[in-house]
Amino acid sequence: MTADDSGPGPSPAVPPAELRPRQARALFRRGVRTPTAGYCAGYAQANLIAVPRDLAYDVLLFAQRNPKSCPVLDVTEPGDTRASIFAGDLRTDLPAYRVYANGVVVAEPGDVGDVWRRDLVSFLIGCSFTFEAPMVRAGIPLRHLETGGNIAMFRTDRPCRPAGRLRGPLVVTMRPIPADRVADAVRISSRYPAVHGAPVHVGDPAALGIADLDRPDFGDPVEVRPGEIPVFWACGVTPQAAVMASAPEFAISHAPGHMAVTDVRDTDYQVP
Amino acid sequence: MTADDSGPGPSPAVPPAELRPRQARALFRRGVRTPTAGYCAGYAQANLIAVPRDLAYDVLLFAQRNPKSCPVLDVTEPGDTRASIFAGDLRTDLPAYRVYANGVVVAEPGDVGDVWRRDLVSFLIGCSFTFEAPMVRAGIPLRHLETGGNIAMFRTDRPCRPAGRLRGPLVVTMRPIPADRVADAVRISSRYPAVHGAPVHVGDPAALGIADLDRPDFGDPVEVRPGEIPVFWACGVTPQAAVMASAPEFAISHAPGHMAVTDVRDTDYQVP
Structure with missing residues (x-):
């Protein structure tokens, strides 16, 4: 079978990169639990942070003040389980979630239907997986795609600008890039500012307060x-780090690396 | 005297384009009432919309959903009279304000100290005056600068995406551009996405529902x-049109064309 929207649904025979977003979401809804890097090539992926309505202004302001790590792609009405860029169900169609109570992860379930609340506002925030397909097309090797593991993410010692009750550190992804392709990786990613854009740092983990690249957060x-040079991009897990640092009563997020696969083409977030 | 921050203050002898932001703000604080196009060349200007805290989420979400017309440059804490990009007093240092009660302009004073409220959150929103200096440097004539009048702004028939209690039409500025310079005007303005960026429309006012270019709103x-071709850019008066259409209890804005002159260089909002 082919990866065609008119088909009977997803099949393990279809390579993840060739799945349509609807098909990938159906897989995840049925219980497949996997990092989504490499899934649905050509479609944007997004971070999820869902908070009670009374914290929503703080999240939106935190995003406005920290646009590099928190580029907002979509915001739902309170209680909505669907977003304009995501035609699935936000409660079930991501491969894994984290549930936070007072800033602590209390569960990492495959769906959050049982803890969903009608006052939750969901924010979809750009994800750097979105520009990986153009990087791969340009021949830049990305190891986490080759190994099928999750990407490495680190808390830095750079504080975000606080907003209301939210404060916390910048979180970054790290990709090892061959030294002769670093410039290309910068050039390509900088064309996607809505999904973190150019790297925030190249080559020196210590300068970001990262002690050990072998122990991601x-x-x-x-x-x-x-x-190879370690290259660091701002990461949409930053709002989760803010939840952990600020301890609001309740929040739901995706599990890091286990993203919302949207219906928007990556090229829609590309600038000239 | 020269336009120098160490000088004794503004003087009518200094051309407006050569004033420093601090000097222009002092002039406005002392009562000078003038459109600010052409003032303080090289510094970004901003639209002001200040609303009670309980409407602030709707404004920020409206801006997120309508980024072309409402690019947010800064958001204050409730009651603050200074912003991180504006080292003046938001209550006095713009040349003219509008005070809205239930969506109706009830005053157009030169300062708003007497009606200021401690629950007001101020939003500074990008203004297309910011990219006029680079356009002028490129030899593109801008008539409102030559005549010293205000720019022409129009309500369009394009609805913005609503957010909470706020809905309303897109507002645009119009600049007549010589036909052989339209491409240059597009190219230059598109490098400033945070201050409305490229035009939303070129050449056909009727397509935006504008009946008569001689009667701006x-x-x-x-x-x-x-x-010459009429060229239309999204305008930061759009939140004011939303206030007029949605009739929240209270809001303060700048008077259209009478902007907040910020301390940020226009080049800070330029992309490669």
């Missing part, structure tokens, strides 16, 4: 080989 | 001469 370790 | 009429 989220996701899996990714080896940096000789001749 | 805000500002002054600007003549379109033979060989």
Whole structure:
């Protein structure tokens, strides 16, 4: 079978990159639990942070003040389970979630239907997985795609600008890039400002307060080989780090690396 | 005297374009009432909309959903009279304000100290005056600068995406551009996405529902001469049109064309 919207549905025979968003979401709804890097090539992926309505202004203001890490792609009405860029069900169609109570992860379920609340406002925030397909097309190797593991994410020592009750550190993803392709990786990612854009840092983890690249705060370790440079992009897990640092009563997020696959083409977020 | 921050203060002898923001704000604080196009060349200007805290989420969400007309440059804490990009007093240092009660303009004073409220959140929103200096440097004539009048602004028939209690039409500025410079005007303005960026429309006012270019909804009429094309940019008066259409209890704005002159260089909002 082919990855065609008119088909009977997803099949393990279809490579993840060739799945349509609707098909990938159906897989995740049925219980497939996997990082989504490499899924649905050509479609934007998004971070989810859902908070009670009375915290929504603080989240939106935090995003406005920290646009590099928190580029807002969509905001739902309170209680809505669908977003304008995501024609699935936000409660079930991501591969894994985190449920936060007072800033602590209390569950990491495959769906959040049982803890969903009618006052939750969902924010979909740009994800750097979105520009990985153009990087791969340009021949830039991305190790987490080759190994099938999750990407490596780190808390930095850079504080975000606080907003209302929210404060916390910048979180970054790290990709090892061959030294002779770093400029290309910068050039390509900088054309996608709505999904974190250009790197925030190149080459020196210590300068971001990252002590050990082998021990990411989220996701899996990714080896940096000789001749490769660790390149750091702002990450949409930053709002989760703010929830952990600020301890609001309740929040739901995606599990890091297990994103919302949207119906929007990555090219829609590309600038000239 | 020269336009120097160390000087004794503003003087009518200094051309408006050469004033520093601090000097222009002092002039306005002392009662000078003038459109600010052409003031403080090289510094960004901003639209002001200040609303009670309980409407602030709707304004911020309206801006997120209508980024072309409402690019948010800064948001204050409730009651603050200073913003991170504006080292003056938001209550006195713009040349003219509008005070709205239930969506109706009830006053157009030179300062708003007497009606200021401690629950007001101020939003500074990008203004297309910001990219006029680079357009002038490129030799593109801008008639409202030559005549010293206000720019022409129009309500369109394009609805904005509503947010909470706020809905309303897109408002645009119009500049007549010589036909052989339209491409340059597009190219230059598109490098400033945070201050409305590229035009939303070129050449056909009727397509935006504008019946008569000689009767702007805000500002002054600007003549379109033979060989010139009317070019339309999204305008930061759009939140004021939303206030007029949605009739919240209270709001304060700048008077159209009478902007907040910020301390930020226009180049800070330029993309490559």
